[in-house]
Amino acid sequence: MLIENVTYEIINIWCFAYGDTRMVANKFLSYQEAFMSWLFGLVPGKCQECPTEMELIIVPRTVDIGGFEVHRALPFQEKCMVGPFIFWDQMGPGEFVTGRGVDVRPHPHIGLSTVTYLFDGNMDHKDSLGNDMRIMPGDVNLMSAGKGIVHSERTGQDIRQNPSRLFGIQSWLAQPEPLENSEPEFSHAGAAEIPKFSNKELSGHLILGEFQGFQSPLKTQWETLYLELKMKKGASIEIPTTIEERAIFLVNGSIEIGGTKYHNHQMMVFCPGAQVHVKAIENVHLILLGGAAMDGPRYIWWNFVSSSVDRIKSAAADWANKKFAIVPGDEKEFIPLPDIPFPKDG
Numbered sequence: 597m598l599i600e601n602v603t604y605e606i607i608n609i610w611c612f613a614y615g616d617t618r619m620v621a622n623k624f625l626s627y628q629e630a631f632m633s634w635l636f637g638l639v640p641g642k643c644q645e646c647p648t649e650m651e652l653i654i655v656p657r658t659v660d661i662g663g664f665e666v667h668r669a670l671p672f673q674e675k676c677m678v679g680p681f682i683f684w685d686q687m688g689p690g691e692f693v694t695g696r697g698v699d700v701r702p703h704p705h706i707g708l709s710t711v712t713y714l715f716d717g718n719m720d721h722k723d724s725l726g727n728d729m730r731i732m733p734g735d736v737n738l739m740s741a742g743k744g745i746v747h748s749e750r751t752g753q754d755i756r757q758n759p760s761r762l763f764g765i766q767s768w769l770a771q772p773e774p775l776e777n778s779e780p781e782f783s784h785a786g787a788a789e790i791p792k793f794s795n796k797e798l799s800g801h802l803i804l805g806e807f808q809g810f811q812s813p814l815k816t817q818w819e820t821l822y823l824e825l826k827m828k829k830g831a832s833i834e835i836p837t838t839i840e841e842r843a844i845f846l847v848n849g850s851i852e853i854g855g856t857k858y859h860n861h862q863m864m865v866f867c868p869g870a871q872v873h874v875k876a877i878e879n880v881h882l883i884l885l886g887g888a889a890m891d892g893p894r895y896i897w898w899n900f901v902s903s904s905v906d907r908i909k910s911a912a913a914d915w916a917n918k919k920f921a922i923v924p925g926d927e928k929e930f931i932p933l934p935d936i937p938f939p940k941d942g
Contacts, residue, residue: 647854649870651675654863656686665690669845669863670767671896678865679841679887680769680818682708682894682901686847686861689716689763697751697760701929704920705741706911707776707894707901711822712737713803714764715847718755723747724921727782733764734787736803738814740771744911745780748926765845765883770894772818773903785813797831800824805887807836819888827851827876835872835884842866842886849880895939905941912938 652675656667670677670684692698698719712721714733721729721737724746731737739747751760771778791802791810802810804822812822821839827849835842843865844851850859852875858864866872874882894901900908914920916933 647856649854649867649872650864651867652865653858654865656861656863658861667861669861675865676894676896677770677841677890678843678885679839680709680771680816680820680890681767681843681885681887682770682896683766683768684845684863684885685766686845687762687764687766689761691759691761692751692756694759695756697756698749698762699751700749701931702746702748702923702926703899703931704744704746704911704915705739705899705901706744706907707741707771707903709738709740709769709771709817710747711767711769711804712749712764713767713822713824714762717760717762717764718752719749719762720752721747721749722923722926723780723782724923725780725782726924727784728925729784731784732787734790734801736785736790736812736814738783738785738804738816740775740778740781740817742771742775742778742780744914744920745782746920746923748923748929750926767822767885768901769816769818769820770890770901773891775817776902776904776907783814789813796828798825798827798833800826816887818890821884821886823884825880825882825884827874827880827882829876829878831880832873832875835866835874837869837871839886840868840888842872842884844874845883845885847881847883849882850877851875851880851882852877897939898934898936905939909938 654669654672656669658665658667667686670681676682712731713736714731716733719731721731723739739745791812793800793810801824802812803824804812804814804816804820807821807823843863845863846858846860848860850857853872857877892903894903895905895908897908900911902908912933
């Protein structure tokens, strides 16, 4: 099916102390703006009973809107973060009709790094630092907000001349507390720059971090692992135990761990130090993600992540009073501040 113009009821989530998640019903926004780049959207469902090597099994909340699926795994009621990963959405796969596309108007962020990685389709990123970048499949955009940045994400006007597709992952990394108010930064690595490895059974793209002697060209502010793997039926892999917090997100296919089978779109969070052997029951596409446990809890409110509620309130006031920088080339529109309660401190 093709997407035209749809809306749906959205939910804002905030969490504190590694899992105190509370939900507030909010107003309607456009579908594209609901799933792209900020914490409006879907509340993941409850996990299944966990085997010994698992800390948690997250079954994301999935919504199909006009043939376009969104799967949100993080934040989760019992697990706000896996390493620095504090937000995780699979967008698509889906297709837009001619003349339509993603239109995420300029909006602010603080205290987080956005990571955009596409499997199919493309998006145009613009931000208040003056960056103007088309994200193609296999590229990685890493934008660290620090004390504040504004960006937009849209389908290019040239792309709208024909039907277009979109499929990828939007994630956020919480920034270390000493860098929450740092200067904003942006980096981009093209698909050709991303380390790749392959053998007869599997292939991998190292998006962030280090893995088996490979090093991503993109520098992170906290120990992070973000690895795309494609495994052929019967292939197997051991998950490194050196990563403190680890999870697998199944994009496609089925795997077996410890005699238990897992399927599309589940996120399996592993116990620290547990030996984990993954076997592909069929051809599989998955993401290995994680890193060191974060240096403290975080609040999430709208587009903002911080260890301080006061900092979130200050950023909200700055956006309401138009004190954030503008996005060159995309100055005419913006997303207004939502009318939702702030998290309670402590």
